[in-house]
Amino acid sequence: MEILEIRDLHKRFGSHEVLSGLNMVIPEHTIFGFVGQNGAGKTTTMKIVLGLLRPDGGEVAVCGQRVSYGGTRSNRCVGYLPDVPEFYGYMTPVEYLKLCGEITGLESGRIRARGRELLDLVGLAGDKKRIGGFSRGMKQRLGIAQALLNEPRLLICDEPTSALDPIGRKEILDILSAVREKTTVVFSTHILTDVERICDHVALLHGGKLALCGTLSEIRGSYRRSGFRIEFRNPEDARMFSECGELKSPGTTVSAEGAVLTIESPEEGAKGKVLIRLLAEKQMVPLHFEILEPSLESIFAEAVV
Numbered sequence: 001m002e003i004l005e006i007r008d009l010h011k012r013f014g015s016h017e018v019l020s021g022l023n024m025v026i027p028e029h030t031i032f033g034f035v036g037q038n039g040a041g042k043t044t045t046m047k048i049v050l051g052l053l054r055p056d057g058g059e060v061a062v063c064g065q066r067v068s069y070g071g072t073r074s075n076r077c078v079g080y081l082p083d084v085p086e087f088y089g090y091m092t093p094v095e096y097l098k099l100c101g102e103i104t105g106l107e108s109g110r111i112r113a114r115g116r117e118l119l120d121l122v123g124l125a126g127d128k129k130r131i132g133g134f135s136r137g138m139k140q141r142l143g144i145a146q147a148l149l150n151e152p153r154l155l156i157c158d159e160p161t162s163a164l165d166p167i168g169r170k171e172i173l174d175i176l177s178a179v180r181e182k183t184t185v186v187f188s189t190h191i192l193t194d195v196e197r198i199c200d201h202v203a204l205l206h207g208g209k210l211a212l213c214g215t216l217s218e219i220r221g222s223y224r225r226s227g228f229r230i231e232f233r234n235p236e237d238a239r240m241f242s243e244c245g246e247l248k249s250p251g252t253t254v255s256a257e258g259a260v261l262t263i264e265s266p267e268e269g270a271k272g273k274v275l276i277r278l279l280a281e282k283q284m285v286p287l288h289f290e291i292l293e294p295s296l297e298s299i300f301a302e303a304v305v
């Protein structure tokens with residue numbers, strides 16, 4: 001089932017067209033990375049999905065429920081973590097979750113149980129400190145707990161890791177991975193390694209539309225070139241191998257660094273067999289033979305030119 005469907009979405013601010021016919025479908029039980037350059041329109045899209053911003057055209061449905069500007073019905077199945085979550089600094093995490101639970105009408109026993117469970121999940125259980133003394137990472141973790149209080153089917157996070165150090169980022173990514181069983185997670189980010197670490201789906205917003213969308217393996221597959229890294233026993237072997245006539249075909253590049261050769265070629269698949277045949281003919285046994293995956297960074301750079 002699709003948990004979020006965006007059809008032909010348009011939004012402009014004055015003469016600046018930010019979204020120009022955006023289509024995006026997010027299946028349930030995925031971790032979906034929503035990527036785009038600064039100003040691409042990620043926050044704008046999320047605000048429209050939450051009914052906080054009026055689109056100029058198009059339709060959005062969350063859990064099959066059509067989103068209307070200013071309406072809140074469709075938000076019943078959504079949890080939202082803004083990029084800079086705001087809290088009452090004088091409260092403790094337990095007090096804060098209690099307040100949020102009361103506002104949303106949860107029964108008090110449920111608030112206590114759910115609060116304990118969530119603070120445990122985000123590593124803040126037993127923290128008696130007031131939120132005013134929390135680090136940025138702790139605030140993001142508390143923000144996730146709050147967003148999950150009502151057991152949403154969809155959790156939307158706006159750049160949850162951008163301002164955090166590597167440990168803080170890992171903590172957030174681990175939490176998002178842990179909740180995917182019950183909750184579909186959409187998160188916007190600039191940090192492509194975070195997407196590679198936990199997302200199974202990714203979409204790249206560029207020029208008001210999606211420039212790429214799919215599972216990580218589909219996207220990698222459609223951009224795959226033959227790339228190989230061969231480590232020889234010594235630089236001399238690498239040099240001898242690099243001089244094979246068959247590696248000099250047009251479009252093939254061979255770069256050497258000590259005993260390591262990196263060979264790239266536009267011919268999908270075939271080049272690998274050629275390399276293995278050449279190694280066998282020359283009776284050379286490499287220390288490593290690796291097929292190179294294109295990085296998301298190189299794929300995205302190519303998609304937005």
Ligand SMILES: Nc1ncnc2c1ncn2[C@@H]1O[C@H](COP(=O)(O)OP(=O)(O)OP(=O)(O)O)[C@@H](O)[C@H]1O
Nearest residue numbers: 013014016018036037038039040041042043044045
């Ligand atoms: N209320 C507004 N009024 C005018 N322009 C706006 C408004 N909100 C956003 N914009 C503009 O729309 C564009 C998209 O902004 P948005 O915040 O959606 O981008 P983003 O992809 O989330 O960027 P970032 O990664 O930097 O947060 C930007 O050029 C921004 O300046």
